[in-house]
Amino acid sequence: MSGEVRIPHALWTRLRATLLADTSVETKCFLLCRTLESESRVVFLAREVVPVPDDAYAHRTHSLVETRPEFVHQLLVRCAREGYSLLEAHTHPWSANPRFSSIDDRSDLLKFQTTQSMSPPFRHGSLVFGYDMSFEGRFWDYQRERIAPITRLRILRAPLETRYGTGQKPLWLDKAEQSVYDRQIRAFGAEGQAILSSLRIALVGAGGLGSQIAHALALLGVGQILLIDPDRLELSNLNRVVGASYAQAQRGWRKVRALALRLNRARPPEMRTITPLPHDARSPQVLAHLLGCDLIVGAVDRAVVRQYLNTVAMCALIPYLDAGVGVRSERGKLAQGGGQVQLILPGETACIACVERGIRQSVEEQLTPHQRELSLRGGYIQGEPIPNPQVVFLNGVVGNLLAWELVKLATGCAPVQPYVYYDLLQQQVFPARAERNPHCLLCSEHPDSLLGQGLHGLRGYILRVDKRKRRGKPIPAPRRS
Numbered sequence: 001m002s003g004e005v006r007i008p009h010a011l012w013t014r015l016r017a018t019l020l021a022d023t024s025v026e027t028k029c030f031l032l033c034r035t036l037e038s039e040s041r042v043v044f045l046a047r048e049v050v051p052v053p054d055d056a057y058a059h060r061t062h063s064l065v066e067t068r069p070e071f072v073h074q075l076l077v078r079c080a081r082e083g084y085s086l087l088e089a090h091t092h093p094w095s096a097n098p099r100f101s102s103i104d105d106r107s108d109l110l111k112f113q114t115t116q117s118m119s120p121p122f123r124h125g126s127l128v129f130g131y132d133m134s135f136e137g138r139f140w141d142y143q144r145e146r147i148a149p150i151t152r153l154r155i156l157r158a159p160l161e162t163r164y165g166t167g168q169k170p171l172w173l174d175k176a177e178q179s180v181y182d183r184q185i186r187a188f189g190a191e192g193q194a195i196l197s198s199l200r201i202a203l204v205g206a207g208g209l210g211s212q213i214a215h216a217l218a219l220l221g222v223g224q225i226l227l228i229d230p231d232r233l234e235l236s237n238l239n240r241v242v243g244a245s246y247a248q249a250q251r252g253w254r255k256v257r258a259l260a261l262r263l264n265r266a267r268p269p270e271m272r273t274i275t276p277l278p279h280d281a282r283s284p285q286v287l288a289h290l291l292g293c294d295l296i297v298g299a300v301d302r303a304v305v306r307q308y309l310n311t312v313a314m315c316a317l318i319p320y321l322d323a324g325v326g327v328r329s330e331r332g333k334l335a336q337g338g339g340q341v342q343l344i345l346p347g348e349t350a351c352i353a354c355v356e357r358g359i360r361q362s363v364e365e366q367l368t369p370h371q372r373e374l375s376l377r378g379g380y381i382q383g384e385p386i387p388n389p390q391v392v393f394l395n396g397v398v399g400n401l402l403a404w405e406l407v408k409l410a411t412g413c414a415p416v417q418p419y420v421y422y423d424l425l426q427q428q429v430f431p432a433r434a435e436r437n438p439h440c441l442l443c444s445e446h447p448d449s450l451l452g453q454g455l456h457g458l459r460g461y462i463l464r465v466d467k468r469k470r471r472g473k474p475i476p477a478p479r480r481s
Contacts, residue, residue: 229255319409
């Protein structure tokens with residue numbers, strides 16, 4: 001059992017300012033968190049930083065810090081009432097590689113055992129930070145009644161920042177395959193390639209756009225890719241679903257099965273870790289996979305699924321990259337076409353729910369009058385009762401734009417662009433404004449927003465597995481926070 005902490009960048013800045021305000025003495029504060037749990041890992045989702053007031057310190061020197069029991073008791077009462085877990089954070093301001101002291105060992109064990117009766121769903125953990133915010137962490141495994149390590153802390157910013165605990169070797173440093181990815185290593189370094197090799201990504205959508213993205217991620221050497229899509233191949237898919245065969249389409253193969261089979265064959269045997277999941281992304285059996293990923297990628301054409309993935313990303317503090325394409329035709333000629341790529345970084349960038357209207361306006365301001373007129377009509381095809389047009393070259397451009405943003409986000413090799421629009425006819429790529437809505441119920445820092453709420457915030461969004469699923473009725477998520 002190991003632990004991880006995920007924290008939005010704004011909250012990390014607040015934590016850093018609180019702990020390093022006075023480096024002549026040890027400082028303490030608390031993090032209120034939701035948790036995501038599996039058999040082998042506990043993820044603490046930081047929701048709030050609670051500083052310790054001066055009058056709440058019992059002792060505070062350059063090598064010792066203690067808080068008054070009354071202050072801690074009030075926090076524990078709040079945790080019990082509101083379903084939070086608690087991380088205690090303090091500093092060793094003289095150290096660059098902090099370790100828990102013998103005093104910390106005795107104190108933490110006593111506190112962990114005292115709060116054992118609150119679990120589950122309560123989790124109790126401890127962090128110690130150095131003057132450079134390097135850290136060591138641990139939490140109480142109430143099932144085994146022992147202390148377990150917190151191995152990494154992920155800060156949601158662009159590029160993503162991952163800090164590993166003192167003594168914890170980043171596993172991905174040994175993963176880059178020099179021979180296969182030599183040309184990419186020359187482009188953005190061995191460490192950048194190793195980061196990609198360590199990623200676990202959920203790709204939702206295996207159609208024309210999704211198959212392009214899947215191929216790009218597989219060739220980039222992404223460590224694990226989960227392909228999620230319930231649809232089967234049809235003959236009409238063969239003009240755009242990369243890698244699908246005529247025989248597979250005739251037999252109605254699952255798209256994700258055909259795609260995973262092809263992509264795994266193109267990778268080294270030890271990296272054949274592309275897994276097909278032929279289910280609706282909103283089903284309970286898929287949720288655990290989504291929550292266990294480092295990144296979520298969406299290539300879907302249904303607004304309800306996009307919003308669901310957006311919600312999962314907000315609740316679980318997982319970066320989400322969303323892409324979409326569209327083509328409009330008039331009398332058999334392309335009148336307009338384009339696509340967009342949006343990065344949703346919880347707590348840092350705008351989410352889908354709070355910017356769609358603003359993004360549309362920003363994009364249309366950059367279109368020609370004729371293009372703007374077409375855009376305002378709505379719908380892909382005007383007056384033609386036929387399926388939406390789809391072209392492989394548009395999917396290829398937009399899919400690779402997304403792959404490029406993902407590489408920048410993961411490796412920091414270039415600045416990330418939160419929203420990019422591609423105009424097919426003009427062959428132009430330009431950014432659009434993506435401003436956060438400070439009152440958004442999903443991504444704002446409001447106490448009632450879904451940001452960092454874990455399963456607590458996902459109740460009511462998951463489809464039922466029984467017959468009511470066909471009617472789209474929701475079912476509450478598991479009760480554990």
